[in-house]
Structures are given as C-alpha cells and as structure tokens.
Amino acid sequence: MLSNNRQVKEVKVAEIKEKLAKAKGVVLSQYQGLNVEEDTELRKNLREVGVEYKVYKNTLVILAAKELGIEGMDTYLQGSISLAFGYEDATVAARVLKEFAKTHKKLELKAALIEGKIFDSAEVNALASIPSRDVLIAKLLGSFKAPLSNLAYLLNSIKEQKESAQ
Structure with a gap:
C-alpha cells in the first residue's frame, strides 16, 4: 500500500x-x-x-x-x-x-x-x-506603415501639384 x-x-x-x-x-x-x-x-x-x-x-x-x-x-x-x-x-x-x-x-x-x-x-x-507578442508585432508594423503612408501621401500631393500646374 x-x-x-x-x-x-x-x-x-x-x-x-x-x-x-x-x-x-x-x-x-x-x-x-x-x-x-x-x-x-x-x-x-x-x-x-x-x-x-x-x-x-x-x-x-x-x-x-x-x-x-x-x-x-x-x-x-x-x-x-x-x-x-x-x-x-x-x-x-x-x-x-x-x-x-x-x-x-x-x-x-x-x-x-x-x-x-x-x-x-x-x-x-x-x-x-x-502586451502580448501579437499586439507588440502589430504596433511595430503600424510604426513601419505610418512613414510609408506619409511618403505615399507626399508623393501623391507633388504629382497633383504638377498636374494642376500644367
């Protein structure tokens, strides 16, 4: 026993x-x-x-x-x-x-x-x-995305200015 x-x-x-x-x-x-x-x-x-x-x-x-x-x-x-x-x-x-x-x-x-x-x-x-690993990754990707979005917006604005000047 x-x-x-x-x-x-x-x-x-x-x-x-x-x-x-x-x-x-x-x-x-x-x-x-x-x-x-x-x-x-x-x-x-x-x-x-x-x-x-x-x-x-x-x-x-x-x-x-x-x-x-x-x-x-x-x-x-x-x-x-x-x-x-x-x-x-x-x-x-x-x-x-x-x-x-x-x-x-x-x-x-x-x-x-x-x-x-x-x-x-x-x-x-x-x-x-x-925060969880997924949340941290999402924040990191978001921080990468923001500058790229700003660059795309800036390039688009320059293109529109050039088109309106012609």
Missing part, C-alpha cells in the same frame, strides 16, 4: 516536471476564498488563451522544481497555491490572472517562473502589463 502511494507521487512529480520544463511561463497564485463559480470562470478564461491551470500539492511541486534545478520556488509554495502554465506566451497567464484579480480580490498573484527565472508578485504584476 505504501509503495503504491509512492508510485502515485512519483508519477505526479514527473507530470509537474514535464509541465514546468515545457512551459514558457508559470504563474503561482493563491486562490483560497474563490467560490466554485469564480474558479470555473477563471479556468474558462485561462483555457480560452491556451493556459493550463492546475492545483498540486506544494511538496510535489517543490520536489519537481528541485529535480529541474529551479531555485527559490519553494518560498512561494505555502498555502493554497495554483499553477497556470503558459506554453505559447510567457506572460499570457499573468495577464489573465491579473485581470481576473481586479474583480476578484481573493485571487493573489504570488510569483512566476519565466524561462527558468523566478519573479516575485511585484514583478509578476509588471510582466502582466506587457
């Missing part, structure tokens, strides 16, 4: 290790006090942006982090902690959780693991304010 329990824990630790290694960003949040409807809404919001939301025993997460060589995560794993794994975008989980926490004060961002580095709650909130 005891060895079966150990096997279950080893499987869970392996699962957590895999998720930690695969994720670009992992946000740790304290969720204690959220009711079922709020938790369901949060999970739905995260799922819509491709973020996996899990609750594991803190001791198992600490073991998985240590096996991966991640230092400092254990200080944030106290109490009821959930993990939001972002596989495509390192900051998307932080943005969704921060937005949700604005209207649900019981949710508290504790820390984040972004590409192997631990960030505290203040840094997580700062990360959450960074």
Whole structure:
C-alpha cells in the first residue's frame, strides 16, 4: 500500500516536471476564498488563451522544481497555491490572472517562473502589463506603415501639384 502511494507521487512529480520544463511561463497564485463559480470562470478564461491551470500539492511541486534545478520556488509554495502554465506566451497567464484579480480580490498573484527565472508578485504584476507578442508585432508594423503612408501621401500631393500646374 505504501509503495503504491509512492508510485502515485512519483508519477505526479514527473507530470509537474514535464509541465514546468515545457512551459514558457508559470504563474503561482493563491486562490483560497474563490467560490466554485469564480474558479470555473477563471479556468474558462485561462483555457480560452491556451493556459493550463492546475492545483498540486506544494511538496510535489517543490520536489519537481528541485529535480529541474529551479531555485527559490519553494518560498512561494505555502498555502493554497495554483499553477497556470503558459506554453505559447510567457506572460499570457499573468495577464489573465491579473485581470481576473481586479474583480476578484481573493485571487493573489504570488510569483512566476519565466524561462527558468523566478519573479516575485511585484514583478509578476509588471510582466502582466506587457502586451502580448501579437499586439507588440502589430504596433511595430503600424510604426513601419505610418512613414510609408506619409511618403505615399507626399508623393501623391507633388504629382497633383504638377498636374494642376500644367
């Protein structure tokens, strides 16, 4: 019986290790006090942006982090902690959780693991304010487009002036 329990824990630790290694960003949040409807809404919001939301025993997460060589995560794993794994975008989980926490004060961002580095709650909130990669690309393309549009307008104006002068 005891060895079966150990096997279950080893499987869970392996699962957590895999998720930690695969994720670009992992946000740790304290969720204690959220009711079922709020938790369901949060999970739905995260799922819509491709973020996996899990609750594991803190001791198992600490073991998985240590096996991966991640230092400092254990200080944030106290109490009821959930993990939001972002596989495509390192900051998307932080943005969704921060937005949700604005209207649900019981949710508290504790820390984040972004590409192997631990960030505290203040840094997580700062990360959450960074626009998504798509928004940044759109802004960059917009900044390229504006001068080209101005040049086209200028050339068109010169052409119209020359035509009206003839």
